[in-house]
Amino acid sequence: MVQIAPAEPLVTALPRPATFQISPSARLRPSPFFEATVAEGVTAMTTYNHMLMPTSYGHPEEEYWRLINGVSMWDVSCERQVQLAGPDAGRLAQILATRDLSKCKVGQGKYVALCNHDGVLINDPILLKLDEDRYWLSIADSNIWFWARAIAAERGLRVEVSEPDVSPLAVQGPRAEDVVASICGDWVRDLKYFWFRETEIAGIPVAVQRSGWSKQGGFEIYLKEASRGAELWAIVKEAGQPYGIGPGNPNWVERIESGLVSYGGDTDGQTNPFEVRMGKYVDLHVPDDTIGIQALRRIAAEGPKRHSLGIRLDGGAPAAPAFRWNDIVVDGIKAGDLTNCAWSWRLEQNIGFALVSVALQPGDRVTVLREDGPMGGTLCEIPFL
């Protein structure tokens, strides 16, 4: 049973610290690495794609510096794969993704935006092309399985949409390459960003990709046999010992410093890719039947109303993290939202993303209405580091 305890600032900062358990249910699907993360002393979890994802092992600052200076291993099995297989798999991928996939090669991955018909972002997966007629969408936290299957059926495509037994384990940080090379061989050093290879580790079927939700470098090992999760965890942990490996998770602080978007965290039911710095993953020339592209062409022609900037908050003490966006105001008038906020140990400052009117620019002063009172801040460019 998982105890969620107020063990660190992230939790104690909440208005009413709580200790509670997570009730088991078949809706909450187990990670193949679950037992391993419990053995490592996981202290906080969040939900993601109907799974539990570790978010802390109780030492947030230590976990942060391990990612920045060494190597960290993360249970990110909640990044589920939606598999498209069949003669029309490539067509369906291009109908779903607003990025031009025509030159994507087998063995290559690409970060893509999925949008609805209004051009609103509904997921930001990494697409992996496994074969000419087989793709994975390694999804963020929304039900793309439903979406892809419905679109395929409505358009009469010859493609099977499924969720295969595949669970990523991330190895991140400047020493990640040494760790993964010691397990798989030096060929991993030549992998280009988002490229991958299917292989075996001690007989365990995996795909190894240069990827991961940090800018510190690293790989994701996609486990293709859930029953061997504990074994794979142990192999990576053992190989990482010379480099001081330890458990971690997609790191909230580093990802803000680095400017990585969190779908659902930094986006709402109206956000289009241009507003969250994903315009470079939208190719307006993709075929007209790509979902959302017609709306995105209109939005691009008119110019987006909001954009994402960084904010550096005044004051030298870590600000309380929040469950919800905070209003950003200028002269008492709402100008946008603070979508996340964290104390940066490298910048020694509270930083966050400001989804604000395009009338606001880096250098502008704003006020953020935090739960504990108004706080001044200065807008800046993203990334911070």
Ligand code: THG
């Ligand atoms: N790994 C896997 N699947 C995932 C994620 C992951 N699915 C959901 C979510 N995370 C996808 N989100 C991102 C966001 C950014 C990046 C990767 C996954 C990323 N961006 C680089 C950047 O913004 O600089 C490079 C992108 C590029 O230019 O191509 O790496 O973490 N398996």
